[in-house]
Amino acid sequence: MALNSNLLRGSLETIIIKMLSDHGEMYGYEICQKVKDQTNEGISLTEGALYPLLHKLEGKGILDVETRSIGNRYRKYYTLTKSGKKEVKSVIKEMEDYIKSIELILNPKIA
Amino acid sequence: MALNSNLLRGSLETIIIKMLSDHGEMYGYEICQKVKDQTNEGISLTEGALYPLLHKLEGKGILDVETRSIGNRYRKYYTLTKSGKKEVKSVIKEMEDYIKSIELILNPKIA
DNA sequence: GTATTCTACTTAAGAATCTTAGGTATAAAA
DNA sequence: TTTTATACCTAAGATTCTTAAGTAGAATAC
Numbered sequence: 001m002a003l004n005s006n007l008l009r010g011s012l013e014t015i016i017i018k019m020l021s022d023h024g025e026m027y028g029y030e031i032c033q034k035v036k037d038q039t040n041e042g043i044s045l046t047e048g049a050l051y052p053l054l055h056k057l058e059g060k061g062i063l064d065v066e067t068r069s070i071g072n073r074y075r076k077y078y079t080l081t082k083s084g085k086k087e088v089k090s091v092i093k094e095m096e097d098y099i100k101s102i103e104l105i106l107n108p109k110i111a
Numbered sequence: 112m113a114l115n116s117n118l119l120r121g122s123l124e125t126i127i128i129k130m131l132s133d134h135g136e137m138y139g140y141e142i143c144q145k146v147k148d149q150t151n152e153g154i155s156l157t158e159g160a161l162y163p164l165l166h167k168l169e170g171k172g173i174l175d176v177e178t179r180s181i182g183n184r185y186r187k188y189y190t191l192t193k194s195g196k197k198e199v200k201s202v203i204k205e206m207e208d209y210i211k212s213i214e215l216i217l218n219p220k221i222a
Numbered sequence: 223g224t225a226t227t228c229t230a231c232t233t234a235a236g237a238a239t240c241t242t243a244g245g246t247a248t249a250a251a252a
Numbered sequence: 253t254t255t256t257a258t259a260c261c262t263a264a265g266a267t268t269c270t271t272a273a274g275t276a277g278a279a280t281a282c
Contacts, residue, residue, distance in 0.1 A: 006124070007209040009239070009268065010117030018216055029230050038219055042212030049269050051232065073277050075230070092217065098118040099210055101153030105129055106203065108149055120239060120268070140259050160240050162261065184248050186259070227280070237270075245261075252255070 008043065012053055014091045015043070017062070020080050021088045027075040028054055054078060062087065119154065123164055125202045126154070128173070131191050132199045136177075138186040139165055165189060173198065 019031050026034070032045045054076075057063040062084040066077045080088070130142050137145070143156045165187075168174045173195040177188045191199070 006121030006239080006269090007206060009121030010119065011213065012268080013117070015213075015216055022219060027230080033229095035216065039212040039215045042208060042215070046270065047231080048233085048271070051230095053268090055232095070230095071277080073230070095118065095213065095217065097153060099213065101150040102122065102126075102206065102210065104150045104153070105126055105146065106206065108133060117240090117268080123239080138259080144258095157241065158260080159242070159262085164239090166261095181259095182248085184259070223282100225280100225282080227278100229278070230276085232274075234273085235271085237268105239266105239268075241266075242264085244263085247260085248258075250255100250257070252253095 011095065012045065012049060013057070014095050015045075016050075016053065016057065017080065017084065017088060017091055020063070020078060021085070025077045025079050027077050029075075031078075057084075122206065123156065123160060124168070125206050126156075127161075127164065127168065128191065128195065128199060128202055131174070131189060132196070136188045136190050138188050140186075142189075168195075 015035060016031060019034060020026055023034065028047070028050055032047065032050060035043050035045055054063065054065075058065055058078070061081055063078045064081050066079075067074050068077055126146060127142060130145060131137055134145065139158070139161055143158065143161060146154050146156055165174065169176055169189070172192055174189045175192050177190075178185055179188055
């Protein structure tokens with residue numbers, strides 16, 4: 001079983017923003033796949049978490065959507081808005097700081 | 112403001128177990144302080160999250176409690192039970208794997 | 223050729239986790 | 253003597269995620 005215990009809680013939003021920042025335009029299903037690929041199955045987003053979050057980020061003006069027809073069906077492509085791009089740096093820094101803090105717990109400097 | 116955005120969600124339990132594993136017997140307030148110290152204020156546990164979680168872990172047989180009088184007041188000292196000690200290795204490994212996965216998102220190997 | 227799997231989206235109910243905000247009380251410091 | 257620090261507690265509510273179900277086209281397997 002992939003990890004996905006509880007640790008993922010709280011980092012989903014950062015993951016989405018970072019993926020879109022790196023890969024440009026992506027659709028939801030693609031984000032799931034790419035995250036799974038990039039982490040060697042380490043992280044598997046559930047669709048029940050992903051899609052509502054995409055909608056929320058769109059509502060907050062972080063993401064733009066464009067629905068495109070692919071043959072007989074459709075996909076919803078997401079991109080970062082200007083406002084979304086402005087947040088990339090800070091959310092990544094927060095994540096990095098958080099990891100550093102966790103590592104100070106995992107490998108305490110013998111004080 | 113310390114980070115404590117959402118990223119902490121899900122890792123509190125691991126933090127508590129690791130702290131008790133490293134420092135042996137600790138009381139709740141002490142865990143808060145020590146986590147703050149060790150992370151240079153990076154992580155601040157709130158008491159509203161900590162105490163209920165300690166009670167839960169006690170209920171699950173992960174922690175033992177001993178209430179001790181300190182002059183005119185008391186403290187509740189927590190230790191890992193035998194069962195709790197058995198979990199230390201796996202919860203730490205989960206955390207490390209999670210961090211590795213996150214780092215593969217933050218610093219993707221150009222595939 | 224049809225049954226299954228994969229792609230691709232959706233939502234709703236409920237569980238789990240945490241924040242906020244309050245409370246009690248002793249002890250130390252200002 | 254007022255404030256701050258220590259030390260515990262809980263309840264209400266927000267947020268985040270899981271679980272589970274549904275729709276439907278496209279590809280693969282049998």
